[in-house]
Amino acid sequence: MLKSAPMAGFSTLFRKEITRFWKVSFQTILAPVLTALLYLLIFSHVLEQHVQVYPGVRYTAFLVPGLAMMSLLQNSFANSSSSLIQSKITGNIIFVLLPPLSHFEFFSAYVLASAVRGVVVGFGVFAITSIFVPVPVQSPLWVLLFALLGSGLLGTLGIVAGIWADKFDQLAAFQNFIIIPLTFLSGVFYSIHSLPTFWQEVSHFNPFFYMIDGFRYGFFGVSDVSPRLSVAIVGGCLLALSFATLSLLKRGYKLRN
């Protein structure tokens, strides 16, 4: 038996997950960037002259951080969930279940790799849309903080979905009926102040709203709610979901039975 280095298992799994999405970067990075660009071109063409959400901020500029964050969240989710469901269905999940990886190493590697993909896509969307519309970045630290919290949260949710789903159909349902509605109804395309009071109240129960709103604060210095409240809510959700996910992994739920 060869002598092993501590945490090498984690770093290998992390590297493998990065390599996996990088090998299909047309699908995992360029495609979502192009989709976000199309959203921007269409919405800005239709609504630019009719909507102003924040004083002095063009609608197209308002849209850019929302689109970047939406892409970041969706791709963070897609990374861990699709990797796990593919591995489960093809059976190659045993290659990471047979080695002496702890549930924490397993969790950290999948979440961090998802965060990397989410951040790369989010940055790609921001970079490409900046060519068409200049967007100020007033507080880069708030931008980075919400990008990391959001990608971590969705990467974790992707692990839960990937473990829970037994077939692609179930994962697609999770994505289409939970993730996409929550991101679309979180204020990507509008400020919740433009909604009727009832829907404003409902939006406050959507954790995605706080991620988008806090992220946008980093660009314009303006937000619908305090960024500190958003950090507390998103951070709280991330901690709670991480704890629950680690507990599932420790029990071997749907993986070791």
Next chain:
Amino acid sequence: MQHAIEIRGVSKAYGNVRALADIDLDIPEGEFFALLGPNGAGKTTLISILAGLARADAGRLKVMGHDVATDYRGARRSLGVVPQELVFDPFFTVRETLQFQSGYFGLGRNDAWIDEVMARLDLTNRADFNMRALSGGMKRRVLVAQALVHKPPVIILDEPTAGVDVELRQGLWQFIRQLNGDGHTIVLTTHYLDEAEALCSRVGMLKQGKLVALDSTHNLLKGYSGAQLRLRLAHGVLPEPLMPLVAAVPTNGEYLLALRDYAEVETVLGVLRKNGLVVVFMELEQPDLEEVFVEIMRRD
């Protein structure tokens, strides 16, 4: 002496279906052990529990002294498993697959051993091929290489030659024999009982989750089925004292006699000589593991 594998009172059920019932089994270090049984007997379940892919409802299992539940890191480092299904990750090449597998075990710089394993499994010229581009036999070799990448002292092969051509099968067994010769403990499950008979020094047989036989291959062959003597006489019929030994109705003038052991050959020949009968053809058929297996499965 420490056992490579120690299994005590292990039970497992899937809903109402009992997969394993109170299994006790020790496999000493360096042994080449066959775990046999019909489909659904519990072989893969037992292997899965040993490898940490499933959890036992009751009982305790150790690999090289490491408890698979409380010291899972030690147990998994000591174990290499070649799975039954032909699984692979379609994103990677053969070399990447082995490097990642090595890294999962905490072995970052392991290229020398990876190269050696690939060479011994005739994979070197496929090292940079994507896994999807390999034939079934080549994929099977990569699975074996993945199980060996961390040099585990205990290697479990779950039907490694299912659907594999003769050339690969022979090459694979030569390599596995070599590993066993180097001190690795080998546990083999297979439906090719001739392989188990040729390779394994001890055999355990599972049926409906129970261990129904556990003995050396030699003792099983000796104890569960005597030899059969096929003979043809120049003239005359078989003397009356030998008629109870007849195992089958004579065809083409040939008698098939069931013997309890080889010593009975001399008794048979003595009776024939005493009666003045001449033997023109004689063949001693030895029992094989397949016959023993069928008999045990029928009996229990």
